[in-house]
Amino acid sequence: xxxxxxxxxxxxxxxxxxxxxxxxxxxxxxxxxxxxxxxxxxxxxxxxxxxxxxxxxxxxxxxxxxxxxxxxxxxxxxxxxxxxxxxxxxxxxxxxxxxxxxxxxxxxxxxxxxxxxxxxxxxxxxxxxxxxxxxxxxxxxxxxxxxxxxxxxxxxxxxxxxxxxxxxxxxxxxxxxxxxxxxxxxxxxxxxxxxxxxxxxxxxxxxxxxxxx
Amino acid sequence: xxxxxxxxxxxxxxxxxxxxxxxxxxxxxxxxxxxxxxxxxxxxxxxxxxxxxxxxxxxxxxxxxxxxxxxxxxxxxxxxxxxxxxxxxxxxxxxxxxxxxxxxxxxxxxxxxxxxxxxxxxxxxxxxxxxxxxxxxxxxxxxxxxxxxxxxxxxxxxxxxxxxxxxxxxxxxxxxxxxxxxxxxxxxxxxxxxxxxxxxxxxxxxxxxxxxxxxxxxxxxxxxxxxxxxxxx
Numbered sequence: 001x002x003x004x005x006x007x008x009x010x011x012x013x014x015x016x017x018x019x020x021x022x023x024x025x026x027x028x029x030x031x032x033x034x035x036x037x038x039x040x041x042x043x044x045x046x047x048x049x050x051x052x053x054x055x056x057x058x059x060x061x062x063x064x065x066x067x068x069x070x071x072x073x074x075x076x077x078x079x080x081x082x083x084x085x086x087x088x089x090x091x092x093x094x095x096x097x098x099x100x101x102x103x104x105x106x107x108x109x110x111x112x113x114x115x116x117x118x119x120x121x122x123x124x125x126x127x128x129x130x131x132x133x134x135x136x137x138x139x140x141x142x143x144x145x146x147x148x149x150x151x152x153x154x155x156x157x158x159x160x161x162x163x164x165x166x167x168x169x170x171x172x173x174x175x176x177x178x179x180x181x182x183x184x185x186x187x188x189x190x191x192x193x194x195x196x197x198x199x200x201x202x203x204x205x206x207x208x209x210x211x212x213x
Numbered sequence: 214x215x216x217x218x219x220x221x222x223x224x225x226x227x228x229x230x231x232x233x234x235x236x237x238x239x240x241x242x243x244x245x246x247x248x249x250x251x252x253x254x255x256x257x258x259x260x261x262x263x264x265x266x267x268x269x270x271x272x273x274x275x276x277x278x279x280x281x282x283x284x285x286x287x288x289x290x291x292x293x294x295x296x297x298x299x300x301x302x303x304x305x306x307x308x309x310x311x312x313x314x315x316x317x318x319x320x321x322x323x324x325x326x327x328x329x330x331x332x333x334x335x336x337x338x339x340x341x342x343x344x345x346x347x348x349x350x351x352x353x354x355x356x357x358x359x360x361x362x363x364x365x366x367x368x369x370x371x372x373x374x375x376x377x378x379x380x381x382x383x384x385x386x387x388x389x390x391x392x393x394x395x396x397x398x399x400x401x402x403x404x405x406x407x408x409x410x411x412x413x414x415x416x417x418x419x420x421x422x423x424x425x426x427x428x429x430x431x432x433x434x435x436x437x438x439x440x441x442x443x444x445x446x
Contacts, residue, residue, distance in 0.1 A: 061302045063439070080306060087303030091232045097300075100224050101307040126235075146307050 009037045012076055012150050012181045013058060018067035020053050027053055028201055031067070035150055035181035040173060042193075043185045045201035051185045054201060055080060055152045058183075071150075079148035083132070083155045086139040090128040094118070094138040097127070098145050117141060117167055133159040140168055144175070151175060153184045169193060218313050225309070225317035229291060230324070239287045239325055246283040247332040254278065255340035268341045273405030275341070277361065277398055279333040284326040284362070285394075288369035289386045291318060292377035305438065315370055315434040319427070322366035323359075330358045357404045360419040364397045365390075367426035374437045397422055 011034035019029035027050030035041060045051050056062035058069055059080035071078070080087065088097040118137045127135055136159050143151055151172065157165045165188075172182050184195075233239050254275045258268055295301040304314065334354075372389045376382035400418040 059306055061306070077308070078306065080302075085299040085302075087299045087306065089228065089232060089300045090298055091235050092228065096228070096231070097303075100221075100228050101304065101309060142303070 010072055011036050012072050013078065014068075014070045014072075015058070016068045016070070018054070018057065018065055018069060020050055020057060020062070020065045022050075022053065028203065031201065033197075033199065035183060037149075037179045037181055038176055039196040040176045040182045040194075041184070041197045041199060042190060042195040043183055043199050043201060044187070046203070049201050049203050051201050052082070052084070052154055055082075055154050055183070055185060058150075059152055076149045077146055078150045078152065079143035079146055080152045081136075081139045081143045081154065081156050083136045083139075083159050086127060086135050086142070088127055088139065088142060091126055093125050094123045094127065094141060097138075097142060102145050117164065117171070131159075133161065133164065136160060137164060137168070140171075144171070148175075148180060150181045150183070153182065153186075155185055155187070157184070157186055157188055218310050221309060222313040222317045222320075225304075225313055226320045229317065229321035232294070233321075233325070239290055240328065242287050242290075243283050243325065243329045244332055246286055247279055247329055248336060250279045250282055251275075251333060251337045251340055255337060258341055265343070268343055270406065272338055272341055272343060274402045276330075276333050276337050277358075277401050277405070279337060280326065280330045280358065280361065281365070281394065281398055283329040283333075284322075284365050284369070285387055285390060287325060288322055288365065288390070289373040289376060289383060291321060292370075292373035293382065296377040301438075311435040311438055312431060314438070315430055318370040318373075319363075319366045319430070322369050323362050326362040326365055327358070330362065334358075354405060357401050357419065360416075360423055361394075361397050361401045363423045364419070364426050365394055367423065367430045368393045371426075371430040371434055371437060374434065375441060378441060393422075393426065 013035040015034070016032050017029075018031045020027045027048075031054065033041075043051060043054075053062055057065045059078050061080065088094070118134060118141060122130060122134055122138075123141075127138060130138065136156050140153075140156060153168075153172065157168060160168065169184075172184070176182050184190075258271060258275070263271065292301075301314075368390050369386075372386055373382075376386040376389070379385050397419060400415040400422075403415040404412060404419065
């Protein structure tokens with residue numbers, strides 16, 4: 001069963017019959033869905049079902065899976081943002097981490113634009129001195145700096161207060177409005193938020209490994 | 214394009230040094246290991262009752278042994294830190310070129326092993342009662358140590374990427390690197406021994422192996438980065 005997000009453009013990322021096992025235990029099987037430009041998708045599921053692993057596979061970090069995960073082209077940039085792992089050097093500040101991957105950081109617009117998310121002082125502090133919420137924001141800002149075509153947000157809103165959660169979602173929607181495809185994994189109740197698709201990842205052994213809510 | 218990669222390479226190299234400056238872990242390990250090994254080896258030399266001439270002959274081999282052992286003990290640390298922090302994945306997702314990742318790591322390990330060589334060259338001759346022997350401070354001595362360090366760094370940067378995720382990665386790394394480094398060690402001892410005959414051959418061995426290791430590292434590193442997650446942990 002293929003779930004497809006709303007817009008009609010070709011998918012930026014297409015998953016077909018993706019199955020993942022970890023240490024011989026099947027997490028999920030035959031997951032198929034597309035992420036199309038300008039769409040915001042919510043992915044939910046119970047603990048341990050493999051949401052994080054699925055996102056890591058989509059980002060190319062986890063490579064042991066069956067099925068296909070096909071980006072529209074090799075130039076598609078996929079950014080994974082996780083509350084569990086910043087994908088940055090914790091002894092460096094966000095500014096220093098960004099300096100590794102981007103040019104002319106001091107004039108980096110992505111930092112100044114998102115000053116409402118993380119203050120200038122915190123941008124210059126080593127990540128290991130920040131709170132978990134601030135680190136999540138830093139990871140999010142880092143993902144923005146690479147101008148992603150697809151952004152995968154893994155529990156990014158969980159450690160955030162309401163104001164910052166709203167700001168992150170608003171910033172994500174801004175990206176989506178520019179043609180980015182966003183996928184949010186969350187256990188939060190986001191009933192008031194509008195998504196183009198709400199999907200639930202189910203455990204292996206179920207007849208339909210993947211189904212929409 | 215080439216300039217872009219060089220710029221990224223420089224930023225990655227600087228990052229490794231900045232992190233090391235903040236953590237101070239590797240430098241501390243190198244200094245302690247170098248002093249400890251120098252004391253142990255020179256004590257052995259004194260215990261054996263070697264004459265001054267014998268100690269002069271032995272000094273280069275002991276210096277290179279100290280360099281080799283201390284370098285091997287820290288060579289995998291950069292990669293382990295990359296993997297544990299997840300930062301390597303972040304760099305790969307940001308499309309940082311593999312060549313830049315590899316060359317910057319070679320440069321960082323090269324600098325660190327040079328520090329080990331510097332400490333060993335100051336301490337070991339003194340402990341051996343040979344303060345006049347500072348083999349590493351001649352042009353040929355510096356070039357020799359630079360060549361051996363480059364070989365260590367080239368193989369270490371590549372193979373540490375393979376072993377950083379493995380549970381017994383440290384032992385695994387030693388097992389892989391040692392056979393590649395021993396020919397360099399022998400060649401270095403010959404060059405530093407002070408005998409003129411056969412020097413050209415041993416210099417060719419050192420720089421030839423360096424070139425092979427560096428080229429192989431550049432070629433294999435992209436495959437290692439992509440496939441390293443398939444290794445059993």
